[in-house]
Each structure stands twice: as structure tokens, then as C-alpha cells.
Amino acid sequence: MTSSVEQILHLVEEAIHRLEFPNQPTNLYEPIRYTLGLGGKRMRPVLVVLAHEMFGGNSADAIPAAMAVEVFHNFTLLHDDLMDKAPLRRGKSTVHHKWSPEIAILSGDAMFVKSCQLISQCRSARKESALQIFLSTAMEVCEGQQYDMDFEQMDTVTVPQYLDMIRLKTAVLLGASLSIGATLAGADERDVQNLYDFGVNLGTAFQLQDDILDVFGDEEKFGKQVGGDILANKKTFLLLRAFEKAKVEDLENLHFWIRGNTWSEKHTAQEKVAAVKSIYTNLGIREEAEHKMDELYSIAEDRLDQLHLSAEQTTVLRQLANQLMERQH
Amino acid sequence: MTSSVEQILHLVEEAIHRLEFPNQPTNLYEPIRYTLGLGGKRMRPVLVVLAHEMFGGNSADAIPAAMAVEVFHNFTLLHDDLMDKAPLRRGKSTVHHKWSPEIAILSGDAMFVKSCQLISQCRSARKESALQIFLSTAMEVCEGQQYDMDFEQMDTVTVPQYLDMIRLKTAVLLGASLSIGATLAGADERDVQNLYDFGVNLGTAFQLQDDILDVFGDEEKFGKQVGGDILANKKTFLLLRAFEKAKVEDLENLHFWIRGNTWSEKHTAQEKVAAVKSIYTNLGIREEAEHKMDELYSIAEDRLDQLHLSAEQTTVLRQLANQLMERQH
Numbered sequence: 001m002t003s004s005v006e007q008i009l010h011l012v013e014e015a016i017h018r019l020e021f022p023n024q025p026t027n028l029y030e031p032i033r034y035t036l037g038l039g040g041k042r043m044r045p046v047l048v049v050l051a052h053e054m055f056g057g058n059s060a061d062a063i064p065a066a067m068a069v070e071v072f073h074n075f076t077l078l079h080d081d082l083m084d085k086a087p088l089r090r091g092k093s094t095v096h097h098k099w100s101p102e103i104a105i106l107s108g109d110a111m112f113v114k115s116c117q118l119i120s121q122c123r124s125a126r127k128e129s130a131l132q133i134f135l136s137t138a139m140e141v142c143e144g145q146q147y148d149m150d151f152e153q154m155d156t157v158t159v160p161q162y163l164d165m166i167r168l169k170t171a172v173l174l175g176a177s178l179s180i181g182a183t184l185a186g187a188d189e190r191d192v193q194n195l196y197d198f199g200v201n202l203g204t205a206f207q208l209q210d211d212i213l214d215v216f217g218d219e220e221k222f223g224k225q226v227g228g229d230i231l232a233n234k235k236t237f238l239l240l241r242a243f244e245k246a247k248v249e250d251l252e253n254l255h256f257w258i259r260g261n262t263w264s265e266k267h268t269a270q271e272k273v274a275a276v277k278s279i280y281t282n283l284g285i286r287e288e289a290e291h292k293m294d295e296l297y298s299i300a301e302d303r304l305d306q307l308h309l310s311a312e313q314t315t316v317l318r319q320l321a322n323q324l325m326e327r328q329h
Numbered sequence: 330m331t332s333s334v335e336q337i338l339h340l341v342e343e344a345i346h347r348l349e350f351p352n353q354p355t356n357l358y359e360p361i362r363y364t365l366g367l368g369g370k371r372m373r374p375v376l377v378v379l380a381h382e383m384f385g386g387n388s389a390d391a392i393p394a395a396m397a398v399e400v401f402h403n404f405t406l407l408h409d410d411l412m413d414k415a416p417l418r419r420g421k422s423t424v425h426h427k428w429s430p431e432i433a434i435l436s437g438d439a440m441f442v443k444s445c446q447l448i449s450q451c452r453s454a455r456k457e458s459a460l461q462i463f464l465s466t467a468m469e470v471c472e473g474q475q476y477d478m479d480f481e482q483m484d485t486v487t488v489p490q491y492l493d494m495i496r497l498k499t500a501v502l503l504g505a506s507l508s509i510g511a512t513l514a515g516a517d518e519r520d521v522q523n524l525y526d527f528g529v530n531l532g533t534a535f536q537l538q539d540d541i542l543d544v545f546g547d548e549e550k551f552g553k554q555v556g557g558d559i560l561a562n563k564k565t566f567l568l569l570r571a572f573e574k575a576k577v578e579d580l581e582n583l584h585f586w587i588r589g590n591t592w593s594e595k596h597t598a599q600e601k602v603a604a605v606k607s608i609y610t611n612l613g614i615r616e617e618a619e620h621k622m623d624e625l626y627s628i629a630e631d632r633l634d635q636l637h638l639s640a641e642q643t644t645v646l647r648q649l650a651n652q653l654m655e656r657q658h
Contacts, residue, residue: 028475079438083431102412102478105434109408109441110471116445117464120457128449135446142439146357149431 002053002316005046005323012045015063016070021114031095031107032114035074038090043324045070047177050320051195054313057185061123065130065184068118069177072134075111076141078104083149112138124184133183137176144169157235159244163204171203194303201300202321208293209325211236215277216286227273233258237292238285242276245283253279297325331382331645334375334652341374344392345399350443360424360436361443364403367419372653374399376506379649380524383642386514390452394459394513397447398506401463404440405470407433412478441467453513462512466505473498486564488573492533500532523632530629531650537622538654540565544606545615556602562587566621567614568605574612582608626654 003011016036021029045066052062080086081094082104088094096104119134120127147165151157179196187195214229215238229236239258246254257263257272257279267275280286300321304314332340345365350358374395381391409415410423411433417423425433448463449456476494480486508525516524543558544567558565568587575583586592586601586608596604609615629650633643 025472025475025479027479028472079434083434101430103475105408105412106471106475106478109438110468112438112441113464113467113471117468120460120464131449135442135449138442139439139446142435142442143354143357146354146432146435149435150354150356 002050002313003059005050005316005320008046008049008053008059009042011049011059011063012042012066012070015045015067016042019067019071027099027103028107028110031078031099031103032111034098035078035095035107035111036071038074038092040074040090042070044073044173044177046320047174047199048181050317051178051181051187052185053181054309054317055182055185055187055191057181062181062184064118064121065134065180066177068115068134069173069180071111071118072115072138073173075108075115076145078108078111080145082108083145119180122184124186126183126186130180130183133176133180137172140168140172144172151235156243157240159237159240162235162237162240166207167200167204170207171200174203174206175199188308191307191309194306198300198303201296201303202324205293205296205300206324208237208289208296211238212286212289212293215273215280227269227277230273230276231269237289238280239276241288242280242283242285245285246279250279250282297321331379331642332388334379334645334649337375337378337382337388338371340388340392341371341378341395341399344374344396345371348396348400356428356432357436357439360407360428360432361440363427364407364424364436364440365400367403367421369403369419371399373402373502373506375649376503376528377510379646380507380510380516381514382510383638383646384511384514384516384520386510391510391513393447393450394463394509395506397444397463398502398509400440400447401444401467402502404437404444405474407437407440409474411437412474448509451513453515455512455515459509459512462505462509466501469497469501473501480564485572486569488566488569491564491566491569495536496529496533499536500529503532503535504528517637520636520638523635527629527632530625530632531653534622534625534629535653537566537618537625540567541615541618541622544602544609556598556606559602559605560598566618567609570617571605571609571612571614574614575608579608579611626650 019036021032023029048066048069049059049062052065053059077089078095081089082096082101086094087097094104095107099107116134119131122130124130144165144167147161148169151162151165175196175198178199179192182192182195211229213226214236215227217226219226228234229239233239242254243251253275257276263272301318304318304321307314348365350361352358377395377398378388378391381394382388406418407424410418411425411430415423416426423433424436428436445463448460451459453459473494473496476490477498480491480494504525505528507528508521511521511524540558542555543565544556546555548555557563558568562568571583572580582604586605592601633647633650636643
């Protein structure tokens with residue numbers, strides 16, 4: 001029997017709380033404590049522990065690896081926010097904003113060191129494999145962030161390029177969290193691979209859902225302003241597909257709202273969001289995005305079905321996946 | 330018989346040349362290739378290989394660890410240059426200057442990932458210990474850089490604080506390079522510790538020498554403009570000791586040249602360097618710095634004497650240390 005998501009989350013939160021950092025130098029360690037205290041869904045460490053339990057491991061044994069993944073994830077957020085010049089994260093000042101860019105660079109570096117120390121603290125005959133997964137994933141996350149920055153400067157980005165970017169930047173770490181947990185518990189190679197593929201496909205679907213909700217979501221439920229991606233001219237699945245499909249008038253309009261900068265002379269931000277949204281609707285972009293999302297989700301489910309585990313052993317993970325994808329079935 | 334420094338250096342340069350990075354994303358990997366191609370003394374990887382050979386290891390087996398240390402060192406230079414806003418490194422554009430700050434952050438991060446991958450590629454029964462030394466040293470280097478940045482903003486820094494900062498920022502990685510090499514070759518714990526202490530004391534002495542040469546060095550031999558630290562009001566051993574020792578007129582003069590900013594109205598940079606230099610001479614600061622340097626060097630030599638190795642086995646390391654300290658004996 002695996003623990004419930006709530007039980008695991010409780011364990012994870014406690015472990016984060018117990019993470020220790022020296023007091024000095026304050027400017028190195030205080031931003032780390034601050035970042036880890038900002039909260040978040042703690043999805044990745046929960047996946048590590050859950051996968052570990054699914055393959056018969058004891059949840060406590062997975063905690064160092066779970067912490068490694070969470071500290072690593074928060075390190076990437078810290079550096080990404082600096083690179084993106086974002087002033088806020090989870091409603092609070094980002095580290096470079098509250099302290100300085102220099103402190104954000106260095107405390108981020110120290111978080112990465114800490115995450116490596118944590119993963120190497122695991123006690124398992126398979127810790128070497130877990131470390132390899134962790135490090136190759138870390139490199140892929142760097143690649144994903146670089147592509148994301150590159151895409152901002154590029155005129156044309158294809159949908160496959162975009163999907164590959166979000167796979168690297170977001171999805172592989174979800175896959176890695178699961179496969180690290182399973183590996184440490186001694187799962188066999190095929191199960192580890194299937195669990196990894198499940199996580200990567202689910203993570204990519206999850207990012208597409210985020211793209212869709214940013215435009216079509218319920219503002220209250222979504223928790224942030226709808227249309228943010230449109231206002232930032234962000235090259236999401238929706239926008240890239242719209243540029244691919246749009247002809248004549250729609251294409252002209254897209255250029256006016258996205259590529260040009262004259263719209264703001266006579267129009268409000270709200271009008272821009274509404275206009276682009278209506279182009280998406282004309283072109284059936286939402287349906288396409290949902291179709292792609294469903295496709296990825298189906299692949300993910302299929303990989304779960306292939307695990308050498310009973311239906312009962314995968315129940316909690318299935319529930320969690322449904323919950324993440326906001327599905328009721 | 331250990332190889333000569335020249336032989337090891339040749340091996341190290343070849344190995345750096347053989348390091349492989351993917352082509353894509355170009356903006357992530359090209360700055361890494363560029364940074365590693367800038368040259369440098371390759372002191373740290375040479376120390377890894379040399380220590381490995383001293384304890385009977387095969388030089389080829391130490392190469393992944395040697396590369397780990399060199400890639401890590403270059404990662405710290407890359408991020409430090411960004412934090413210090415330095416436009417040049419080894420006479421060439423720094424990465425943040427040639428590309429962008431964002432690219433410098435991310436390619437630095439990727440270099441650190443690569444260095445962890447390299448250290449974990451070592452084949453040795455003791456690789457776990459080597460990894461632990463590597464990671465705890467990495468954390469200390471971050472601490473050292475943070476103290477260095479903190480000191481710039483502080484009015485008073487004590488000499489022990491300064492020595493601790495240069496120990497963390499510079500010296501521990503020299504100690505770690507030696508102890509990682511020795512550990513992988515199976516050296517016993519006391520030898521590893523003595524070799525580490527040798528490296529840390531030598532590294533601290535080396536940094537003091539750099540402080541002295543910056544003021545009293547022969548410009549041609551030193552390879553950079555003499556007086557740079559004075560012009561930057563850098564809190565070196567010399568300046569900190571001068572502030573501690575100076576009284577009445579000397580103290581007033583120090584405040585005029587270092588703490589105030591009115592000197593530039595009537596004086597040239599050369600006059601500032603000459604004035605501070607003459608205060609150092611009045612106060613006998615150079616002698617003090619040289620005395621401290623000799624003291625550290627003696628401790629280093631003592632640790633070397635304590636190794637369970639023949640005089641012959643430590644000859645090359647002794648020569649290298651003398652060479653670094655520009656000694657003729």
C-alpha cells in the first residue's frame with residue numbers, strides 16, 4: 001500500500017523544513033531559505049517518494065533524493081527568474097529583486113551544489129544510477145531554458161521545436177523525479193523507463209494545459225491574469241499554431257497584434273487579448289491544443305499500464321495525474 | 330616514478346581538448362568551449378593527476394576528476410566575472426560581455442553540471458569520497474565568493490576574515506584537487522588530510538604573493554598593471570594591515586587616498602599608487618605580508634614532510650610549489 005498524496009506531501013514539507021543551512025555567509029544562505037520557504041506544489045519531491053513506494057521502497061529512504069529534486073527545481077526557478085527579470089515568484093519578491101542579481105547567481109549556484117550533496121546522500125545500491133539520471137536531467141533543463149531564451153529572439157519557431165523545448169525545460173524533471181524514486185527502490189529498467197516516459201508525457205501535457213488556461217482559463221481558478229502570454233507575445237503552442245494556420249485576414253491581424261507595436265496607440269491590453277483569442281477561436285486552435293494534450297496524456301496512461309505493478313499499486317499516481325490535469329474521471 | 334609537470338600538463342591539455350559538448354543549443358555550449366579554450370595554467374587538474382601518481386595511481390585514471398576540477402574552476406571564473414562585471418579574462422572578452430549576462434549564467438550552470446558528471450565518471454573504489462570532497466569544496470568556494478562580495482560593502486574587515494575568505498575562495502580548491510587525486514589512488518586518510526592542508530596553505534600563500542606582487546611586483550614579470558588593487562581600493566592583506574597599523578598622519582593619508590574620493594581632483598592614478606605604496610613601506614607592511622606568506626609556506630612544507638612517501642615521490646610536487654611561489658631554492 002502506498003501512502004496518499006496528502007501523507008507524502010506532509011512528509012515532504014516536514015523534510016524541507018528540516019533542511020539545514022549554515023548561518024554564515026548570510027547573503028548566501030538566507031536567499032536559499034527564503035526561496036525554499038516560498039511554497040509551491042512540491043510536485044517533484046512527491047513524485048520521487050510516490051514512485052519509491054510504488055516499487056516497495058520505504059518513503060523515508062527517498063527523502064534525500066526528493067529534497068535534491070526540490071532544491072534543484074527551486075535553483076532553476078531562481079536563475080530563470082533572474083534571466084527573465086521577473087520581479088515576483090509566488091506573489092513574493094524574487095531573490096535578485098529582494099537582494100541583488102549577484103546574490104541570486106551565487107545562492108542559486110549554492111543550491112545546485114546542495115542538491116548534488118542531497119542526491120549523493122541516498123542510501124541505495126542504485127544511488128549511482130539515480131545520480132546519473134539527476135545530472136543528465138539537470139543538463140537537459142539547462143538546454144530547455146536556453147532554447148526558451150533563443151526562441152524569444154527568433155522569428156519562426158516550429159511546433160515540434162516548441163514541444164521539444166517544454167519537454168526539456170519542464171517535463172524531463174517530472175519524468176526524472178519518478179524514475180529516480182523507482183530506481184532507488186530497485187525497480188527494473190523497463191519499469192524505470194516507462195515511468196520516466198509517463199512523467200515526460202504528463203509534464204508536456206501539463207505545460208500545454210497551462211498554455212490553454214492562460215488564454216481560456218477561468219481567472220479565479222487559474223490564479224493569475226488571463227492573457228499574460230498573449231500580452232508578452234509569448235511563443236506558446238497556441239500562437240505558433242495560429243501563425244502556421246492563419247491565412248489572409250487572420251494572418252494580417254496576428255501580425256498587427258503580435259509582430260507590430262502600433263496596436264497600443266489606439267487599443268487597450270484587454271482588446272489585444274480579446275482579438276488574439278478570437279483569432280484562436282476562428283482557427284480552432286484551442287481544439288488542436290486540447291487534442292495534442294489528450295494525445296500526450298494517453299501516451300502517459302499507456303506507459304503506466306505497462307508497469308509490472310498491480311492496478312492498486314498505481315492508483316495514487318493515477319489520481320495525482322488526473323488531479324494535475326484537472327480531470328474529474 | 331611520477332611524471333614531470335610538463336608531461337602531466339601535456340596530458341591535461343589533451344584531455345581538455347578531447348572534452349565533448351553537443352552542438353545544440355549553440356548559445357549554451359559555445360560559451361563553454363570558448364571558456365575552456367581561454368587557457369590558463371591548468372594548475373588544479375595538474376595537481377589532481379600528480380597527487381594520483383604520487384600514491385601509485387595511473388595518470389589516465391585521474392583524468393575525469395582532473396577535468397571535473399578544471400571545468401568547475403572555469404565555471405566559477407565565468408560566474409565571478411559576471412558578478413564582478415569584468416570585461417576581460419586572460420586578455421579576451423568574458424562570456425557575459427561577448428554573449429550576454431543570461432547566457433553567462435546558464436552556460437556557467439551547465440559547466441557545473443558537466444563537472445559533476447565528470448567527477449562521477451571516475452572509476453575507483455573511492456569515487457564516493459572524491460565526490461564528497463568535490464561537493465563540499467564547491468560549497469566553500471561559493472561561500473568565499475560571497476564573503477569577497479560582502480567585504481566590498483563593509484567598512485572594516487579584519488585580517489583573519491580576509492585570510493578565511495581567500496582560503497575559501499581560492500585555496501580550498503587547490504587542497505581539494507590534491508586530496509581528490511590521492512583519494513582516488515587509495516591514499517590513507519592522514520595522507521589525504523596532510524596533502525589537503527598542504528594545498529590550502531600553499532594556496533593561501535600564493536594569494537598573498539599575488540597581493541604583494543600587485544603592489545611591489547615587476548610589471549613585466551607580473552603580466553598585469555602594478556597597483557590595480559590600490560586603484561580599486563581592494564581590501565587586500567596589505568591594505569587591511571595598513572589600516573590596522575596606521576596612526577595619525579599615515580591613517581589620515583590612507584583615508585584621503587582610499588576612503589575619500591577627492592584625491593582625483595588634483596592627483597593622477599600613478600600618484601595614488603605611489604602614495605599608498607609609500608605608506609605600506611613606512612609601516613613595514615610588505616615585510617609583514619612576506620612573513621605571513623613564509624609562515625603559510627612553512628606549514629605547507631611541513632605537511633608534505635609528514636606524508637608516508639619517500640622524498641623522491643614528493644620531488645615533483647615540491648618543485649611545482651617552489652615554481653608557483655617563484656622561489657629559486
